[in-house]
Amino acid sequence: MSPRHLPVVCAAVLLAVSLSPSEASALPPLSLRLGYASQVSTARAYDLVDDNDHLPLFRLGVGYAFPLQGARLEVEGGFLSGSTSASLFQFGRAQLGLMGVEVGAAYRLRLGTYAEPYAQALIGYDRLSLDIGPLGQRVGQVSATALLGVSLVFPLNSYSSKAPSFLIDLGVGYGFRPTARFDALAPEPPGEDVEEPIPSQTLRAGDLPLAGLAYRLQVGIRL
Amino acid sequence: MRIVRQLLPAMVLLAAGCGDRGGFPGQALKPLPLLTTEDALVSVVPQTSRVVRVRKGEQPRSIPIADGARKAARLQGDVVAVLTGDTRKPLLQLVSVDGAEVRTVDLPGAYDTLAFSADNRYGVLTYSTASLGPDVVARNLNEVAVVDVEARAVTRFALGTESLAPRSVVFAPPHADRQYVAITLDRGVAVFDAKDPRRALRRIPTRLSETQPEVAVQEALFSPAGDVLFLRLTGMDDVFAVELSREGDELLASVNFLAGGTGLSDISLPPEAAPGTERSVVAVYSGSQEAMVLDASGTQDVRRLPLGAPLTSARVLADGRVLFYEGKLRTVTAWDVVTGKSGTVLLSAGFDAVRFSDALGAAVFRHPSTGSGGAVLSVVTVREEDTRLRVRISPIPVSRTVQADVMDEARGRFYFAPQGLPAVARLDVETLGIEQITLDAPVTALYYLPGKDVLAAQHADPALGDVTLIPADRLERGAAERVRYFTLADELDRASEEP
Numbered sequence: 254m255s256p257r258h259l260p261v262v263c264a265a266v267l268l269a270v271s272l273s274p275s276e277a278s279a280l281p282p283l284s285l286r287l288g289y290a291s292q293v294s295t296a297r298a299y300d301l302v303d304d305n306d307h308l309p310l311f312r313l314g315v316g317y318a319f320p321l322q323g324a325r326l327e328v329e330g331g332f333l334s335g336s337t338s339a340s341l342f343q344f345g346r347a348q349l350g351l352m353g354v355e356v357g358a359a360y361r362l363r364l365g366t367y368a369e370p371y372a373q374a375l376i377g378y379d380r381l382s383l384d385i386g387p388l389g390q391r392v393g394q395v396s397a398t399a400l401l402g403v404s405l406v407f408p409l410n411s412y413s414s415k416a417p418s419f420l421i422d423l424g425v426g427y428g429f430r431p432t433a434r435f436d437a438l439a440p441e442p443p444g445e446d447v448e449e450p451i452p453s454q455t456l457r458a459g460d461l462p463l464a465g466l467a468y469r470l471q472v473g474i475r476l
Numbered sequence: 477m478r479i480v481r482q483l484l485p486a487m488v489l490l491a492a493g494c495g496d497r498g499g500f501p502g503q504a505l506k507p508l509p510l511l512t513t514e515d516a517l518v519s520v521v522p523q524t525s526r527v528v529r530v531r532k533g534e535q536p537r538s539i540p541i542a543d544g545a546r547k548a549a550r551l552q553g554d555v556v557a558v559l560t561g562d563t564r565k566p567l568l569q570l571v572s573v574d575g576a577e578v579r580t581v582d583l584p585g586a587y588d589t590l591a592f593s594a595d596n597r598y599g600v601l602t603y604s605t606a607s608l609g610p611d612v613v614a615r616n617l618n619e620v621a622v623v624d625v626e627a628r629a630v631t632r633f634a635l636g637t638e639s640l641a642p643r644s645v646v647f648a649p650p651h652a653d654r655q656y657v658a659i660t661l662d663r664g665v666a667v668f669d670a671k672d673p674r675r676a677l678r679r680i681p682t683r684l685s686e687t688q689p690e691v692a693v694q695e696a697l698f699s700p701a702g703d704v705l706f707l708r709l710t711g712m713d714d715v716f717a718v719e720l721s722r723e724g725d726e727l728l729a730s731v732n733f734l735a736g737g738t739g740l741s742d743i744s745l746p747p748e749a750a751p752g753t754e755r756s757v758v759a760v761y762s763g764s765q766e767a768m769v770l771d772a773s774g775t776q777d778v779r780r781l782p783l784g785a786p787l788t789s790a791r792v793l794a795d796g797r798v799l800f801y802e803g804k805l806r807t808v809t810a811w812d813v814v815t816g817k818s819g820t821v822l823l824s825a826g827f828d829a830v831r832f833s834d835a836l837g838a839a840v841f842r843h844p845s846t847g848s849g850g851a852v853l854s855v856v857t858v859r860e861e862d863t864r865l866r867v868r869i870s871p872i873p874v875s876r877t878v879q880a881d882v883m884d885e886a887r888g889r890f891y892f893a894p895q896g897l898p899a900v901a902r903l904d905v906e907t908l909g910i911e912q913i914t915l916d917a918p919v920t921a922l923y924y925l926p927g928k929d930v931l932a933a934q935h936a937d938p939a940l941g942d943v944t945l946i947p948a949d950r951l952e953r954g955a956a957e958r959v960r961y962f963t964l965a966d967e968l969d970r971a972s973e974e975p
């Protein structure tokens with residue numbers, strides 16, 4: 254995470270604390286979420302792998318909330334996976350893949366009957382892959398994400414605040430993903446039954462900027 | 477629910493509105509034909525505006541050039557010249573592929589062809605009729621430009637001939653005082669001194685008399701000293717010899733018609749070993765079936781060899797002998813111009829290509845496929861005996877038609893790849909020993925890089941780049957190296973450089 258963005262995140266968390274109602278702490282603690290997450294990169298080089306700057310991801314998250322004075326601090330772990338590809342000079346496709354895990358914390362407060370605004374910060378580890386034709390390279394790197402969003406909470410039993418709830422979660426923020434360096438694309442090693450191919454020289458494709466807007470649309474259940 | 481209604485449009489806009497690729501990189505990749513330096517392959521890729529160097533043991537390296545690359549030529553050393561830019565800002569870029577340096581020269585026109593002197597000092601750029609189209613409606617194709625590479629100076633001038641467009645550009649060997657250049661045309665030839673192109677320009681008509689029409693130049697050769705230009709003209713039996721000299725600013729030309737036999741079909745310079753032939757030319761006559769060494773001064777005392785068959789081509793080898801041959805005929809004749817000895821042999825079949833090893837004085841003739849689907853190579857060597865030259869043929873059967881071949885002229889090694897097979901074989905012309913290596917894909921073209929004694933086998937994906945580099949003296953899979961998709965080297969960085 255870039256230090257210059259830290260004050261914005263802190264301000265959002267403090268604002269949420271000051272607005273939090275007391276009944277939020279009475280909700281069930283465990284949350285399961287799954288849905289769509291996207292990382293947007295508007296860098297020109299990103300056009301090599303995607304037509305409209307997106308890296309669509311499937312996200313699965315598990316959170317556990319600790320009650321605070323008038324709010325909840327939810328610790329969440331998530332798994333991300335997705336890929337995107339684009340035609341490459343009419344001869345094949347270039348594909349970028351991401352598989353990653355992330356952990357973080359969200360400060361959540363209750364606003365009215367259904368809305369639950371939150372501020373969330375996550376750090377993670379991404380396993381990125383770039384495949385151009387038969388050549389590919391995997392690189393790993395640390396990432397960070399800061400989000401502001403709102404969860405819509407629909408209790409499955411309206412007579413009990415501790416009953417399971419259905420969640421719709423919308424979040425928008427910034428993904429602090431470092432530029433990925435793909436400097437040694439090579440073919441996949443052959444299988445056991447395949448004759449050893451002639452050694453290949455690696456290909457330097459260059460640097461792929463990945464930082465940019467991040468957003469999520471998830472559904473889940475709170476138990 | 478109000479907050480949902482407010483957020484949803486923003487999310488939709490975010491998901492859909494992040495721009496498109498702007499045509500990048502959607503256009504088809506069409507690199508220019510591969511070039512070679514002493515130790516590397518060079519690919520000029522107009523669509524990525526890059527010159528890519530491929531060298532064994534190193535990652536492909538790309539060098540940015542201007543947009544619009546349309547023609548490239550290799551100069552001395554590691555330098556490649558590329559015509560880039562468009563009609564509004566045409567450029568000549570000289571790219572040092574080892575030093576990754578690019579020198580740019582602004583041009584007065586978007587020329588189509590380029591040729592350089594042997595010392596790389598001067599270049600001549602010309603137009604061709606192929607460039608006319610929607611962007612260029614009409615153009616004076618007689619306009620040429622002379623580039624002084626050292627001074628980065630460009631001189632533009634018009635040849636002022638009656639011809640539509642130049643056919644070829646021929647440089648004389650470099651000389652301290654002059655650099656003659658001949659531009660052949662469909663009507664005549666224009667000769668100038670590249671050191672002073674505007675003033676020292678001479679247009680030489682190619683006709684026997686004032687009443688006859690001019691004829692096209694088929695072939696042009698400068699003598700080793702560069703002061704005589706020999707021309708072979710369409711439908712003319714005489715060799716057209718132009719003696720050149722400077723008198724002040726003026727370029728003087730005196731023309732001699734060198735008469736020999738009938739049916740002039742080829743000319744070449746005689747061997748350096750032959751005494752008194754510095755201003756002579758070897759002429760081959762298919763009509764009268766003979767070869768002659770003609771002196772530019774028109775001396776009647778000529779060396780002459782009856783060929784016994786209508787042979788059409790001559791090749792002077794480094795050992796001083798001349799080989800005469802013709803594609804459809806089977807006769808090959810060797811002639812030692814110095815001793816006058818000769819010899820003839822009959823190939824087993826006609827041939828479609830021939831490669832020479834100047835160092836060994838040998839040739840490899842490539843025959844098309846035989847009835848059984850295979851092909852044959854014939855190695856022709858010449859030995860001197862007491863009274864004649866003994867020309868010997870060694871046939872080498874090949875399982876399939878030869879798709880690609882290349883000769884290491886210095887070592888006398890002939891490399892070839894059968895059609896459709898992932899294999900390359902090496903034929904030692906001296907010992908006739910054959911070795912082969914099995915590759916991972918069929919071969920479409922072969923290149924030899926003498927600087928590192930490396931053989932480059934190009935596979936069937938020239939657009940994205942797919943070659944296998946093999947040490948020429950060690951045909952082993954473990955020593956080879958495949959380089960794929962090299963035309964995309966540094967592609968991500970290139971995109972970042974663009975506005």
